[in-house]
Structure formats: structure tokens, C-alpha cells
Amino acid sequence: MVSSTPLLDRIKDPADLRQLPPEDLRQLADELRLETISAVSETGGHLGAGLGVVELTVALHHVFNTPDDRIIWDVGHQAYPHKILTQRRDRIRTLRKGGGLSGFTKRAESIYDPFGAAHSSTSISAALGMAVARDLMEKDNHVIAVIGDGAMSAGMAYEAMNNAGALKNRLIVILNDNDMSIAPPVGAMSAYLARLLSGTTYKSVRRLAKGLTRFLSDGIEEKARQIEEYARGLATGGTLFEEMGFYYVGPVDGHNLEHLMPVLQNVRKTGDGPTLIHVVTKKGHGYAPAEAASDKYHGVSKFDVVTGVQSKSSPAAPSYTSVFAKALIEEASHDDKVVGITAAMPSGTGLDKFADAFPNRCFDVGIAEQHAVTFAAGMATEGFKPFAAIYSTFLQRAYDQIIHDVALQNLPVRFAIDRAGLVGADGPTHAGSFDPAYLGTVPNMTLMAAADEVELMNMVATQVAYDDGPSALRYPRGEATGLALPVRGTPLEIGKGRIIREGGRICFLSYGTRLEQAILAAERLDAEGWRTSVVDARFMKPLDVDLIARLVGEHETLITIEESAIGGFGSHVAHYLSSAGHLDGNLKFRSLVLPDCYIDHDTPSNMYDLAGLNSEQIFAQVCELMGKGSAQPTLPKRA
Numbered sequence: 001m002v003s004s005t006p007l008l009d010r011i012k013d014p015a016d017l018r019q020l021p022p023e024d025l026r027q028l029a030d031e032l033r034l035e036t037i038s039a040v041s042e043t044g045g046h047l048g049a050g051l052g053v054v055e056l057t058v059a060l061h062h063v064f065n066t067p068d069d070r071i072i073w074d075v076g077h078q079a080y081p082h083k084i085l086t087q088r089r090d091r092i093r094t095l096r097k098g099g100g101l102s103g104f105t106k107r108a109e110s111i112y113d114p115f116g117a118a119h120s121s122t123s124i125s126a127a128l129g130m131a132v133a134r135d136l137m138e139k140d141n142h143v144i145a146v147i148g149d150g151a152m153s154a155g156m157a158y159e160a161m162n163n164a165g166a167l168k169n170r171l172i173v174i175l176n177d178n179d180m181s182i183a184p185p186v187g188a189m190s191a192y193l194a195r196l197l198s199g200t201t202y203k204s205v206r207r208l209a210k211g212l213t214r215f216l217s218d219g220i221e222e223k224a225r226q227i228e229e230y231a232r233g234l235a236t237g238g239t240l241f242e243e244m245g246f247y248y249v250g251p252v253d254g255h256n257l258e259h260l261m262p263v264l265q266n267v268r269k270t271g272d273g274p275t276l277i278h279v280v281t282k283k284g285h286g287y288a289p290a291e292a293a294s295d296k297y298h299g300v301s302k303f304d305v306v307t308g309v310q311s312k313s314s315p316a317a318p319s320y321t322s323v324f325a326k327a328l329i330e331e332a333s334h335d336d337k338v339v340g341i342t343a344a345m346p347s348g349t350g351l352d353k354f355a356d357a358f359p360n361r362c363f364d365v366g367i368a369e370q371h372a373v374t375f376a377a378g379m380a381t382e383g384f385k386p387f388a389a390i391y392s393t394f395l396q397r398a399y400d401q402i403i404h405d406v407a408l409q410n411l412p413v414r415f416a417i418d419r420a421g422l423v424g425a426d427g428p429t430h431a432g433s434f435d436p437a438y439l440g441t442v443p444n445m446t447l448m449a450a451a452d453e454v455e456l457m458n459m460v461a462t463q464v465a466y467d468d469g470p471s472a473l474r475y476p477r478g479e480a481t482g483l484a485l486p487v488r489g490t491p492l493e494i495g496k497g498r499i500i501r502e503g504g505r506i507c508f509l510s511y512g513t514r515l516e517q518a519i520l521a522a523e524r525l526d527a528e529g530w531r532t533s534v535v536d537a538r539f540m541k542p543l544d545v546d547l548i549a550r551l552v553g554e555h556e557t558l559i560t561i562e563e564s565a566i567g568g569f570g571s572h573v574a575h576y577l578s579s580a581g582h583l584d585g586n587l588k589f590r591s592l593v594l595p596d597c598y599i600d601h602d603t604p605s606n607m608y609d610l611a612g613l614n615s616e617q618i619f620a621q622v623c624e625l626m627g628k629g630s631a632q633p634t635l636p637k638r639a
């Protein structure tokens with residue numbers, strides 16, 4: 001019977017949900033889907049993945065005793081329906097806004113988020129750790145990892161399964177197979193899952209459902225074992241998982257609660273050791289515009305619920321990502337050794353455009369950043385010029401590969417590091433804060449940061465021309481500055497900076513796109529009577545020590561500015577200054593970097609305010625340094 005008052009209004013947390021009889025769950029799932037669509041239409045964010053797991057979310061919270069039973073959502077971008085059901089419905093329209101809910105799972109946000117995520121493929125490892133801890137403490141709760149088929153392409157997922165199969169602790173892994181990553185999934189695993197579904201197994205799931213319903217009406221308790229045997233009898237696939245020590249159940253239709261609930265109940269009651277439940281879902285399910293879209297509305301801006309049309313503000317300038325793609329395509333048309341590599345982010349990195357132009361020279365390796373880097377190294381040994389286009393935050397995964405497979409052998413792999421600096425709504429998990437620090441320590445590396453889009457084009461050309469070792473180029477998310485673009489970039493002289501404006505006592509030495517803010521701050525300082533020089537370092541390695549020595553000779557105060565954490569450009573300049581004796585005299589030196597904390601999601605501009613790296617705060621910090629109190633605006637309090 002369909003209830004007239006929304007069931008969702010009665011659900012504050014999963015304990016309320018568990019009061020509902022199973023026959024009400026269909027209605028609840030429909031309401032939850034609508035609420036998710038309505039909320040994301042106002043906030044923007046990840047939509048397709050959440051819509052695909054609405055029934056799974058309802059079923060999991062009904063069958064399992066959360067939060068004592070732990071649900072670990074891989075990536076966490078599909079957890080909006082989970083957030084609505086777990087005490088956060090009243091804040092769901094603050095998603096991804098400053099001070100609002102995170103777009104991912106976050107321990108600090110809720111007891112129902114036992115593990116924070118945003119980077120993929122961590123769920124099975126974390127779940128196994130929790131399962132082992134539980135057994136050591138002789139507790140009896142369940143631990144459930146929900147991982148997508150895309151996330152299943154990462155090595156970490158296999159490392160975890162390999163370990164789980166050997167340890168044999170009770171653990172449930174739900175493989176949420178929607179045949180999509182952000183782009184269509186790639187690789188042999190994806191083909192294997194498709195084969196499992198195309199066999200007679202999945203087709204006969206309808207038969208399974210009928211059987212289960214019959215068992216259910218008889219009472220599930222006594223029939224649990226029979227159901228399990230029945231379900232397994234239908235499973236002709238899953239061999240790979242079974243070989244790894246998992247008990248494989250499925251495939252199960254993840255949108256049909258009558259299929260899903262008994263399987264979950266059964267595994268909860270009888271599961272022993274690691275079990276993998278293969279659940280088949282559709283990304284964007286139940287919302288026609290999402291289902292029809294090629295990306296299944298993976299990530300959306302605000303949209304009209306009726307039409308599904310997203311409100312995209314028409315940008316004044318192209319994005320840095322698209323300028324990178326344009327530059328790379330142009331370079332590749334002159335040099336057939338240039339190839340592009342992405343780790344499951346073709347559209348995010350702009351390599352989808354490169355693939356359109358050069359389908360045979362673009363490689364999507366799946367969510368596999370470590371492999372992407374060593375794969376690039378292999379290509380470089382054969383004389384290719386691989387561009388590994390990876391976000392700063394995801395490249396963290398491949399640190400040893402960068403050192404051991406690339407830099408130590410001095411292989412000319414080109415790193416195109418997108419999303420440098422603070423990224424806004426995706427928050428601290430996606431911030432590109434660390435690459436200058438973590439790459440700066442690595443011998444043989446040439447490191448550059450683009451200050452604007454023309455510089456970006458020049459630096460891509462520089463990377464193509466520079467074949468003597470690895471190089472990395474960083475550039476931020478979002479719109480560039482609107483400069484007219486050349487047809488093709490011009491290679492820069494390695495290790496040389498450029499002077500933007502020459503002034504008096506103060507000098508800003510900028511690395512990256514904070515240059516714009518440094519110029520604004522310099523203009524304000526001019527107005528205060530302090531003419532200020534501004535220099536774009538362009539390179540962090542090799543450092544332009546001749547230029548820095550000159551600047552030190554000509555200024556009283558040198559201030560470095562960058563959108564990265566301590567340990568990056570400013571630290572390298574400080575190291576040079578101290579070792580060359582420049583700090584022994586009267587020079588005032590300061591290094592403006594991101595603060596040593598994680599800055600929560602907000603607009604990029606607010607985040608940079610907090611970091612003290614917008615012109616207003618740069619100006620204020622210089623005033624403080626120069627002892628001029630009156631001109632100082634108040635510095636924001638850092639979290």
C-alpha cells in the first residue's frame with residue numbers, strides 16, 4: 001500500500017528506517033531518489049553514482065545495523081542518499097558549500113561515515129582493517145565495502161582482496177557494477193564483468209527472484225541456507241573472485257529490492273570469511289536526463305529538475321585544462337612521438353580531445369595512477385614522449401614510481417599536473433597542495449608552474465622539446481585569464497624566470513597563477529608609496545639562482561608566493577638563499593604558502609582568503625612586515 005505522507009519524513013536515521021516493513025521500502029527508495037535529485041539540482045555535485053545506489057542504500061541500512069555495522073563507500077561520491085538517511089537530510093542542500101556537508105564521506109561529519117574517502121579503491125583495505133580489528137576485539141559487527149567497477153581497476157583493490165582471501169576474516173564486499181567509471185570503463189576486468197553478466201547466470205536472476213520470494217513468504221530464517229545454495233547454484237561466474245578466496249554471490253539486480261534484500265539478509269546471517277556480492281546497477285537510474293547523458297550525470301552543476309538542463313555560466317575564458325589539450329594536440333601534430341596517458345580521467349584532463357585527434361596515441365589505463373607512471377616510463381625508454389596527465393592529488397599515489405621508475409633512470413616522462421592548488425567544492429581530498437613539495441625533493445626533475453594560459457602553452461612546448469629527463473608542469477583548475485592564445489607555444493629556456501615589473505624595495509617572486517594576485521597586491525603597495533617588483537619564477541627546478549641573486553641585490557625584501565604547501569618553491573628559494581649566504585645580511589625574506597592544515601571545501605576564492613594568498617592578504621602581510629600598521633586589513637583566522 002502506498003502511504004500518502006512521505007515515508008522519508010519519518011526517517012531521521014537508519015533506526016527509523018528499520019522500523020519500516022519491507023513492502024514500504026520501494027516507496028521510500030522512490031522518495032529518496034527524488035530528494036537526491038532535488039538537492040543536487042540546487043547544489044550541483046555528483047549525481048549519477050548516487051542515483052544508481054538508492055535501492056542498495058535503503059537495503060543496506062535496512063538489513064544491517066548501522067552504525068555498529070560499518071558501511072564503507074568507495075570514493076564516497078555516491079553517498080548522498082546515504083547522507084540523507086543518516087541524520088543529514090536537514091543539511092543536504094548545503095552539500096559542497098562553504099560550511100556545509102562534504103561531497104564525500106567524512107569521519108568528522110557523521111558516525112555513519114566510518115571511513116573518509118574521495119580517492120578511489122581504498123574501501124576494501126579499510127574494511128579489511130576494520131574486520132581484523134573487530135575480530136581481535138571479539139566483537140561481531142559486520143563490515144561492508146561498496147566498491148564500483150571503475151574503482152576495481154586500481155591495484156589497491158586487488159592488494160586488499162589478495163590479503164582478505166588469505167586472512168579469511170568475515171567481510172562483505174559489494175561490487176557495484178554499473179559498467180561506468182567517469183568515462184566508460186576500460187580494461188580486462190571490465191570485460192570480465194561484462195562476460196559474467198552476458199552469461200546465462202544473470203538472465204536467470206528473474207528465476208532466482210521468484211524462488212526467493214517463495215522462500216521469503218515461508219519465512220527467511222529457516223530457509224536462509226537453501227536460498228544461498230539456490231543463489232550460488234545460479235552463479236556460473238565469479239571464478240576470479242573465488243580464486244582470490246572470496247565467496248561469490250551474484251549477479252543481483254541492484255534496483256530490485258526483492259532481489260537485493262534476501263541476498264543481503266542471507267549473507268548477513270550466514271556469511272563467513274570474505275564474501276563478494278556482485279550487484280548490477282545503472283548509473284543515473286530513475287532520472288531520465290541522467291540515464292540519457294553519456295556521462296550519466298557523474299558530476300553536474302545546478303540544473304532544472306524537469307528538463308535536466310544544467311545552468312552553465314558561459315565562461316569568459318577557456319579553462320586551463322582545455323588550453324593544455326589544445327597545446328598538446330598542436331605539439332602532437334608536429335611530433336609523432338608525443339602520446340597522452342590518463343588514469344580514468346579523459347574529460348577531466350582534456351585528453352578526451354587529444355584522443356579525438358589521435359585515437360592511437362592516447363591511453364586510458366583505468367584508475368591506476370601508479371601503473372600510468374611506470375607505463376609512461378616504459379614508453380619513454382623506447383623514445384616516445386609520454387605526457388602523463390594526472391591531477392596533483394591523484395599523482396600522490398604514484399610517488400615511488402616517479403622516483404624509482406622515472407627519475408632515477410632519468411627517463412623523459414612529461415607530467416602534466418592539473419588541479420594545482422585549491423580546487424573549491426571538492427575540498428581537501430582533491431586539493432593540489434603537495435606536488436611541488438613532493439617532486440622538489442626528487443633529483444633529475446625539471447619543475448615548472450604556469451602563471452597564465454600563454455605560459456601554459458609555452459611550457460607544454462618546453463616539455464616536448466626537453467628530452468634530457470623528466471619534467472612536470474602544474475596548472476590550476478578552472479578558467480584561465482582570458483589572454484589571446486598563440487597557435488603554438490614557444491619553448492622556454494630551462495631554469496629561467498621573467499621579470500613582470502621592476503620596482504623599489506620590495507620584490508614578489510611568484511611561482512604559478514598566484515602571479516595575478518601578486519600583481520594586484522603590488523599595485524596597492526605602489527599606492528602606499530612602496531614600488532614593488534614582481535617576478536614570475538616559471539621554474540622551481542632548476543631554480544634561477546642568477547635572477548634570485550640579482551633580485552636580492554636590488555631589493556630589501558623578497559617574498560615568494562605559491563599555491564602549494566610548505567616544502568615547495570619558497571623552501572627551495574630559502575635553501576638557496578641560506579646556502580649562498582644571502583640571509584646573513586639585512587635581507588627580509590618571507591615565503592607565502594598554503595597553511596599547514598586541510599582547508600575545507602568552499603569557493604576557491606574563500607579558500608585562498610583563508611590561506612592568506614589573495615591580494616588583500618598578501619598586501620596585509622607585507623604591510624605587517626614593513627611595519628606599516630595603518631594600511632593593514634585584518635587577516636582571516638585560519639582554521
Ligand SMILES: Cc1ncc(C[n+]2csc(CCOP(=O)(O)OP(=O)(O)O)c2C)c(N)n1
Nearest residue numbers: 049118119120148149150151180181182344
Ligand atoms: C585515485 C583516484 N583517481 C581518480 C579518481 C576520480 N574518480 C572519481 S569517481 C571515478 C570513477 C569511479 O567509477 P566507479 O568506481 O565505477 O564508480 P561509479 O561512479 O561508476 O559509481 C573516478 C575515476 C579518484 N576519485 N581517485
